[in-house]
Amino acid sequence: MSFDVLHIFWPFGVFIAMLFIIGLYCVLATLNLVRALIGLELLIKAVTLLLVVVGFAGGHLALTQALVITLIVIEVVVMTVSMGIVLGIHRHNNSLDVRGLKNIKG
Amino acid sequence: MILIFFVITPIAAAFLIGLAGRYVKNFSDSAANLTTVILFAASLYTLNLVNTCHILVYKIGGWLPPAGICVVADGLAVFMLVTVNLISLLVMIYSINYMNSYTEKWKFHALYMLMLVGMNGVIISGDLFNLYVFLELASISAYALVAFGTEASSLEAAFKYAIMGSIASLFILLGIALLYSYTSTLSMFDIAAVLAGKPRAFLINFVSVLFLAGFALKAALVPFHAWLPDAHSSAPTPVSATLSGVFIKTLGIYAMLRVFFSVIGATSNLLLVLMVLGLVSMIAGAFLAIAQNDMKRMFAYSSISQVGYIIIGLGCGSLIGIAGAAFHLFNHSIFKSLLFINSAAVESQTGSRNMDKLSGLAAKMPLTAVTSVMASLSAAGLPPLAGFWSKLIIIMALWISGHYIYALIAVLASILTLAYFLLMQRKIFFSEPNQELSGIKEAGFGFSLASIILASIIAVVGVAFPFLVNSIFVPFWNFLGV
Amino acid sequence: MTVNLIILVCLILASLWTVMTRSLLRSALGLALTSIVLTILMFRLNSPLAAVFELSVCSGLISVLFISTISLTEPMSRQETLKHMKARMTRFWYLPLVIAGAGAALSLIKIPLDFRFAPRETIHDVRQILWQVRQLDLIGQIIILLSGVFGVTILFREGRKK
Numbered sequence: 184m185s186f187d188v189l190h191i192f193w194p195f196g197v198f199i200a201m202l203f204i205i206g207l208y209c210v211l212a213t214l215n216l217v218r219a220l221i222g223l224e225l226l227i228k229a230v231t232l233l234l235v236v237v238g239f240a241g242g243h244l245a246l247t248q249a250l251v252i253t254l255i256v257i258e259v260v261v262m263t264v265s266m267g268i269v270l271g272i273h274r275h276n277n278s279l280d281v282r283g284l285k286n287i288k289g
Numbered sequence: 290m291i292l293i294f295f296v297i298t299p300i301a302a303a304f305l306i307g308l309a310g311r312y313v314k315n316f317s318d319s320a321a322n323l324t325t326v327i328l329f330a331a332s333l334y335t336l337n338l339v340n341t342c343h344i345l346v347y348k349i350g351g352w353l354p355p356a357g358i359c360v361v362a363d364g365l366a367v368f369m370l371v372t373v374n375l376i377s378l379l380v381m382i383y384s385i386n387y388m389n390s391y392t393e394k395w396k397f398h399a400l401y402m403l404m405l406v407g408m409n410g411v412i413i414s415g416d417l418f419n420l421y422v423f424l425e426l427a428s429i430s431a432y433a434l435v436a437f438g439t440e441a442s443s444l445e446a447a448f449k450y451a452i453m454g455s456i457a458s459l460f461i462l463l464g465i466a467l468l469y470s471y472t473s474t475l476s477m478f479d480i481a482a483v484l485a486g487k488p489r490a491f492l493i494n495f496v497s498v499l500f501l502a503g504f505a506l507k508a509a510l511v512p513f514h515a516w517l518p519d520a521h522s523s524a525p526t527p528v529s530a531t532l533s534g535v536f537i538k539t540l541g542i543y544a545m546l547r548v549f550f551s552v553i554g555a556t557s558n559l560l561l562v563l564m565v566l567g568l569v570s571m572i573a574g575a576f577l578a579i580a581q582n583d584m585k586r587m588f589a590y591s592s593i594s595q596v597g598y599i600i601i602g603l604g605c606g607s608l609i610g611i612a613g614a615a616f617h618l619f620n621h622s623i624f625k626s627l628l629f630i631n632s633a634a635v636e637s638q639t640g641s642r643n644m645d646k647l648s649g650l651a652a653k654m655p656l657t658a659v660t661s662v663m664a665s666l667s668a669a670g671l672p673p674l675a676g677f678w679s680k681l682i683i684i685m686a687l688w689i690s691g692h693y694i695y696a697l698i699a700v701l702a703s704i705l706t707l708a709y710f711l712l713m714q715r716k717i718f719f720s721e722p723n724q725e726l727s728g729i730k731e732a733g734f735g736f737s738l739a740s741i742i743l744a745s746i747i748a749v750v751g752v753a754f755p756f757l758v759n760s761i762f763v764p765f766w767n768f769l770g771v
Numbered sequence: 772m773t774v775n776l777i778i779l780v781c782l783i784l785a786s787l788w789t790v791m792t793r794s795l796l797r798s799a800l801g802l803a804l805t806s807i808v809l810t811i812l813m814f815r816l817n818s819p820l821a822a823v824f825e826l827s828v829c830s831g832l833i834s835v836l837f838i839s840t841i842s843l844t845e846p847m848s849r850q851e852t853l854k855h856m857k858a859r860m861t862r863f864w865y866l867p868l869v870i871a872g873a874g875a876a877l878s879l880i881k882i883p884l885d886f887r888f889a890p891r892e893t894i895h896d897v898r899q900i901l902w903q904v905r906q907l908d909l910i911g912q913i914i915i916l917l918s919g920v921f922g923v924t925i926l927f928r929e930g931r932k933k
Contacts, residue, residue, distance in 0.1 A: 194878070201873055218798060222790070249904075250908075255824050256915065259832060263923055264922045264926075267923045270927075
């Protein structure tokens with residue numbers, strides 16, 4: 184552990200936290216189904232960046248790159264399945280508005 | 290070596306079903322049933338193995354941590370394996386009849402097998418990132434299975450579940466990445482060893498909060514429960530039974546227990562938070578359940594309430610509390626699956642699950658009525674059924690550790706449970722029969738077989754409990770290192 | 772480090788634009804842009820292989836997925852968009868302030884990070900780590916892809932028999 188490493192870690196940590204807040208806000212405040220998925224994507228981006236920074240700071244780049252590749256594959260599948268669900272919802276009630284989801288309650 | 294079997298067998302079954310399920314009639318049913326029977330037998334064999342050698346570790350490909358992956362089974366993991374595979378076996382038995390009303394049944398079986406891979410993987414994994422991979426696998430299959438009916442309601446519930454579940458997984462992954470940055474290893478043993486050698490840093494508390502939020506979302510504790518009633522009530526009933534019976538417990542409670550008690554180490558603040566979360570879930574779930582008139586929604590809220598019991602048992606932090614929590618977890622899996630099977634039987638015969646429309650079914654469906662009464666009484670904790678003993682242990686643990694008020698509230702919540710289940714029984718089974726509901730008979734063979742097996746487990750475990758104490762408590766000693 | 776900081780600011784700006792722009796299509800493009808900026812950053816942090824994956828999959832494949840979803844679901848009429856925009860502004864205008872505040876607060880506090888980095892790893896090859904050391908993760912990936920395939924195919928059919 185050197186001074187250099189912590190020096191690089193903290194600024195990245197601040198920006199990762201900001202990115203995470205933006206994504207979470209987008210998921211929670213939006214009224215559009217596709218936009219909620221975009222917010223989810225931003226969250227995943229934040230975690231990806233964190234993994235890469237951790238690998239860079241600790242010198243474990245081979246392992247963290249393997250982890251990031253796994254994460255990207257998982258991300259694509261999650262997005263595909265949820266977009267399929269969005270298309271299904273659109274087929275049923277012809278709208279992407281969250282307020283149109285009448286069949287579910289609390 | 291046997292541990293890898295729990296992952297490989299369902300994968301092979303899913304591949305085979307994917308290849309041949311479309312063309313060969315009844316192939317998917319028989320393959321799925323055969324797989325779950327084999328897995329249940331293997332889990333019993335592993336239980337026997339762990340009783341003699343206490344802990345099983347297998348290094349995948351011979352690679353050592355920190356980069357290599359180990360699979361590990363100790364007493365608690367084997368206990369979960371037995372529970373998960375038993376419930377999935379019974380669910381498969383009754384889905385033979387139930388799933389006939391859906392199209393493309395083989396895809397249901399293939400996805401179910403993949404979900405089983407995910408759950409078994411979460412249980413045996415000894416590596417945090419690998420745990421995340423299996424967690425996502427189980428979750429993705431569950432999102433798809435909730436949407437299996439492709440009605441508007443099930444699609445919307447699946448979307449809500451997908452968003453909430455993904456956020457939960459990301460919180461967990463963020464915690465894992467931070468822990469990895471702090472300790473430079475992913476193996477649970479190594480992380481625990483590194484953390485034990487250092488004073489507790491601020492970062493670890495932050496990571497605990499992230500894990501707590503993630504696992505509480507997965508386990509649907511009360512401030513985070515919004516997805517559960519929708520997902521459980523609009524999924525096909527075999528899926529609801531699995532989600533409610535073992536899924537939220539494997540992904541939420543077991544993983545939480547593993548991370549907090551074997552990796553990070555539980556502090557008194559954490560235990561207090563767990564107690565409060567458990568208490569709130571217990572009370573709020575019970576009150577919300579009273580207000581429902583859809584059977585499956587009521588069972589879903591009841592699951593929230595019972596999960597509250599399990600969490601409050603964990604919150605004691607003592608050996609007896611954790612043992613009681615694990616025992617209640619097993620009992621809840623059994624009686625909640627039985628209740629969901631009964632609701633499926635009622636729904637498939639009458640076409641409705643609205644409690645206001647159903648009446649007087651006890652004379653027409655005697656087996657369903659009797660088994661559901663047994664399940665309800667076990668849920669409410671009436672002696673001598675199985676649920677009584679686990680609730681007794683949890684309340685005793687609360688009393689011993691000095692939380693008298695919590696113990697009192699747990700007893701009161703138990704009375705509430707009895708109230709809403711009796712209300713349901715009176716409305717559906719023991720009221721004046723309605724003219725519209727004539728000509729109804731007992732549901733098919735699969736339903737009867739599964740509900741008889743589950744009801745007899747409830748009765749046998751309850752009556753024989755005093756003789757079983759040693760065999761149930763002993764496996765936890767090596768988990769806790771007592 | 773200065774270059775890294777500039778790229779990080781670009782990343783935050785791109786993601787803010789993604790969240791706050793009014794048209795869905797532009798939002799999807801903003802996501803692709805965020806992903807590209809992230810790729811540059813990953814490349815600068817010595818992770819070329821993961822960066823290529825991020826570039827091809829996240830800014831390529833996922834953008835295609837988003838754009839096809841958006842074009843399959845019909846766009847809103849002009850007037851509705853305007854009405855929507857006003858409602859959106861009331862919910863989103865303070866987000867940049869929140870982000871700036873959070874960033875300032877986080878950069879002021881200093882949390883002691885007593886990390887213990889293990890000795891540098893013995894295996895330097897990503898391929899070996901991915902295919903041999905973490906076999907179980909790889910199996911998990913393949914199975915996740917399989918469950919994704921099944922999951923998507925069940926969504927586009929009639930659920931119940933007539």
